[in-house]
Amino acid sequence: xxxxxxxxxxxxxxxxxxxxxxxxxxxxxxxxxxxxxxxxxxxxxxxxxxxxxxxxxxxxxxxxxxxxxxxxxxxxxxxxxxxxxxxxxxxxxxxxxxxxxxxxxxxxxxxxxxxxxxxxxxxxxxxxxxxxxxxxxxxxxxxxxxxxxxxxxxxxxxxxxxxxxxxxxxxxxxxxxxxxxxxxxxxxxxxxxxxxxxxxxxxxxxxxxxxxxxxxxxxxxxxxxxxxxxxxxxxxxxxxxxxxxxxxxxxxxxxxxx
Numbered sequence: 727x728x729x730x731x732x733x734x735x736x737x738x739x740x741x742x743x744x745x746x747x748x749x750x751x752x753x754x755x756x757x758x759x760x761x762x763x764x765x766x767x768x769x770x771x772x773x774x775x776x777x778x779x780x781x782x783x784x785x786x787x788x789x790x791x792x793x794x795x796x797x798x799x800x801x802x803x804x805x806x807x808x809x810x811x812x813x814x815x816x817x818x819x820x821x822x823x824x825x826x827x828x829x830x831x832x833x834x835x836x837x838x839x840x841x842x843x844x845x846x847x848x849x850x851x852x853x854x855x856x857x858x859x860x861x862x863x864x865x866x867x868x869x870x871x872x873x874x875x876x877x878x879x880x881x882x883x884x885x886x887x888x889x890x891x892x893x894x895x896x897x898x899x900x901x902x903x904x905x906x907x908x909x910x911x912x913x914x915x916x917x918x919x920x921x922x923x924x925x926x927x928x929x930x931x932x933x934x935x936x937x938x939x940x941x942x943x944x945x946x947x948x949x950x951x952x953x954x955x956x957x958x959x960x961x962x963x964x965x966x967x968x969x970x971x972x973x974x975x976x977x978x979x980x981x982x983x984x
Contacts, residue, residue, distance in 0.1 A: 727756045727818060730765040730789070732780040734772030737796035743771055743807060747794075747814055754818050765789055767817060767968060771807075773797020774887075778942040781829070781844040785963035790824050792817055792968040801886060801982045804970055816970040824966050827883045827899055828923055831961040832941060836949040843941040844965045845884030847958050849929060850876035850909065854936035857912055861930040864921060874911040876938075879904060879927055879958045883965070886979065894918045899975055904960065923960040930955050 729751045733744045747769060748758045759765050761783070770780045770793045777793050784791055793803030794810045805813045816822055832841045841847070851858045857873040880889035882897035885905050890896060894907035895918055902923040908916040921927070931937070933954050939946045948954065973981070 727766040728759045728763070729756055729818075730759050730761045730763065730768045732761055732768050732770045732772075732776065732783065732791075734776040734796065737772045737776070743794070743796065743810065747771075747810060750811060750814060751818065754815075756818055767792055769794065769814065769817075770803070771796055771810075773800050774802050775943065777802040778844050781827075781965035781967075782842045782942070785829060785842065785844075785961070785965050788966065790966035790968050792822075792970070799982055801978070802883070802967065804968060813970045817968060822968050822970045824968055825899055827965040827967055828881050828902060829961040829963050829965055830879065830881055830904070830941075830958055832879075833957045834939070834946065834948075835953075835955040836951055837946065841941045841946070842961055842963065843884075844881065845887050845942045846878050846880040846889060847956065848876060848878050848888060848938075848940045848943075849931060849956070850938040850940070851934075852936035852938040854934055856934075858931055858937065860908070862906065863928040863930070865926055866928070870906075870916070870919070872908055872911045872913045872916040874913075874916060875909040877909060877929065878907045879929075880907065881905075886983070889918075892918075895920055896979070902960075904958075925959070927958045928955060929958070 795803035795806050830843045832847045860877050861871050862869045878889045882899050882901045885897040889907045892907045892909045894905050907918040
């Protein structure tokens with residue numbers, strides 16, 4: 727096998743764990759390659775943020791990710807750092823399964839390049855005390871209109887992140903759905919909604935100096951246009967997450983979230 731590494735250098739200072747695992751891979755008779763080289767798997771060392779960044783990098787290549795948690799919650803990772811050698815050993819022996827997670831593609835009227843997200847696309851009022859006025863269309867037809875702190879468009883994977891905190895639904899990782907969750911809506915009718923992965927969501931909103939738009943927690947620089955339109959749909963790419971342990975989705979959810 728060809729194995730690459732994607733390491734959060736703030737979590738693995740001096741790459742101590744990375745070097746240990748790389749030596750283990752080589753001693754087992756496998757190759758360690760650069761992250762830009764096509765590989766059979768990428769070992770990700772860090773937390774959920776590192777997994778999200780690695781997923782955006784690996785998805786176009788179709789490379790599966792084995793997450794080793796060196797952070798806090800580590801919901802997307804497979805095992806804790808103390809179990810890293812065992813997990814990598816199972817990977818090299820082929821004792822694992824791959825979960826295919828849908829991703830989102832977002833296009834902004836203020837940007838030329840589409841954005842890829844595993845968790846969510848988020849709009850938030852930021853430091854502005856005024857609420858954001860969100861107009862939402864589904865497949866070019868009017869769906870909803872509300873004022874709120876913002877809105878989260880989440881994948882099933884992202885349903886356990888910001889969307890969940892905002893009162894959104896919990897979706898199974900293999901579900902082909904998209905959750906639309908208003909953040910603190912100033913309306914009794916501003917409820918979370920679940921739509922199909924084949925639907926195209928358009929968010930229209932007024933720009934402001936404090937308005938924040940993010941993909942997987944990474945903020946987007948905006949132009950000074952008065953109005954912004956964001957189109958969100960399922961991406962053609964998937965994030966392929968390696969699981970070497972036998973915990974079910976709900977067991978993992980209870981373990982990490984309680």
